[in-house]
Amino acid sequence: xxxxxxxxxxxxxxxxxxxxxxxxxxxxxxxxxxxxxxxxGGLGLDPMAxxxxxxxxxxxxxxxxYAGQMGAAxxxxxxxxxxxxxPASEFRYRNPVVDPDALYVAVSQSGETIDTLAAVQxxxxxxGRVIGAVNVVGSAIARECGSGVFLxxxxxxxxxxxxxxxxxxxSFAMLALLLGRVRDLSAAAGARIVTGLRALPGQVERVxxxxxxxxxxxxxxAHARHMFFLGRVSGWPVAREGAQKLKEISYIHAEAYQAxxxxxxxxxxxxxxxxxxxxxxxxxxxxxxIGTIEQVKAxxxxxxxxxxxxxxxxxxxEVIRVPRGEPELDPILLTIPLQLLAYHTASVLGRDIDKPxxxxxxxxxx
Ligand code: AGP
Numbered sequence: 001x002x003x004x005x006x007x008x009x010x011x012x013x014x015x016x017x018x019x020x021x022x023x024x025x026x027x028x029x030x031x032x033x034x035x036x037x038x039x040x041g042g043l044g045l046d047p048m049a050x051x052x053x054x055x056x057x058x059x060x061x062x063x064x065x066y067a068g069q070m071g072a073a074x075x076x077x078x079x080x081x082x083x084x085x086x087p088a089s090e091f092r093y094r095n096p097v098v099d100p101d102a103l104y105v106a107v108s109q110s111g112e113t114i115d116t117l118a119a120v121q122x123x124x125x126x127x128g129r130v131i132g133a134v135n136v137v138g139s140a141i142a143r144e145c146g147s148g149v150f151l152x153x154x155x156x157x158x159x160x161x162x163x164x165x166x167x168x169x170x171s172f173a174m175l176a177l178l179l180g181r182v183r184d185l186s187a188a189a190g191a192r193i194v195t196g197l198r199a200l201p202g203q204v205e206r207v208x209x210x211x212x213x214x215x216x217x218x219x220x221x222a223h224a225r226h227m228f229f230l231g232r233v234s235g236w237p238v239a240r241e242g243a244q245k246l247k248e249i250s251y252i253h254a255e256a257y258q259a260x261x262x263x264x265x266x267x268x269x270x271x272x273x274x275x276x277x278x279x280x281x282x283x284x285x286x287x288x289x290i291g292t293i294e295q296v297k298a299x300x301x302x303x304x305x306x307x308x309x310x311x312x313x314x315x316x317x318e319v320i321r322v323p324r325g326e327p328e329l330d331p332i333l334l335t336i337p338l339q340l341l342a343y344h345t346a347s348v349l350g351r352d353i354d355k356p357x358x359x360x361x362x363x364x365x366x
Pocket of ligand 1: 160
């Protein structure tokens, strides 16, 4: 273990630190500057088949489902095909309508998650076209799908997934780019995404370098019993993933809400003992998110903003900044500080970070 940890205190820390190289590996040989697109040979779909896709649905469990939600947003933005994500754990029980013109994407780090595997089997039984987005080569889901995109994140040991999740979203950006470039996405817009993807490893490196500051913030709020994670549109799956990570390893109750839903009920919970982590991407909703922060502050709630936008000084109690890249890729960068926040909170509380209670790395039984 000591050798495998390579000087890190635990696997989660090691795996977070490996993200820049993991992303670079996922991108290697797959980006095409000349035609401003991506090559994902493992999909087994020629341009005609790609053009025939009328809808995309991502299926995964837990964080893989949240990554799928980020993927759906990328597909809708870049390819303008209706896309959504659904928990694989529900799929087979609700007798889903299987659309022969849809592309289903089964998302799994381990490739062994029983609910995701069962969703794939149900889809295949009903004639659905399903590809995998899987990290472990030769795993059950990879074999059952037969085609797809491997994540190339390298072995992930910590129960809390970090680098595999990042590579899921990076892979979905490439899938969305590819689907977009056989439709209406211009060469210039495609080139912008290619450049944005190439910049990611360096940008993630910069977020990771903020470790000491995030550790300070984590220490300050580690006493909280409950926390909100708030986001809008592209920030919403980021908020969900941030809440998930905090719950998983720190055992602090965290709830993610779409920021605009706050005033429909949950705002009643906000007080000085209920911090909110607010995700503020530099998109056209910055003013709305500033409004959310003001609402929370007006009720005495502490606010930690995770942002690449310019926020007024003194608005939030804490501001964690990430570099500004291509807006479609913002969720990838905005998720990284949330890993560190959960990590340092769990660490202050003395939790067993790699092996949180009651959880297994992959859920192979129902
Ligand atoms: C992530 O931190 C969690 N441990 C969990 O939600 C995980 O993403 C989920 O169980 C799916 O696992 P998989 O990617 O191996 O299918």
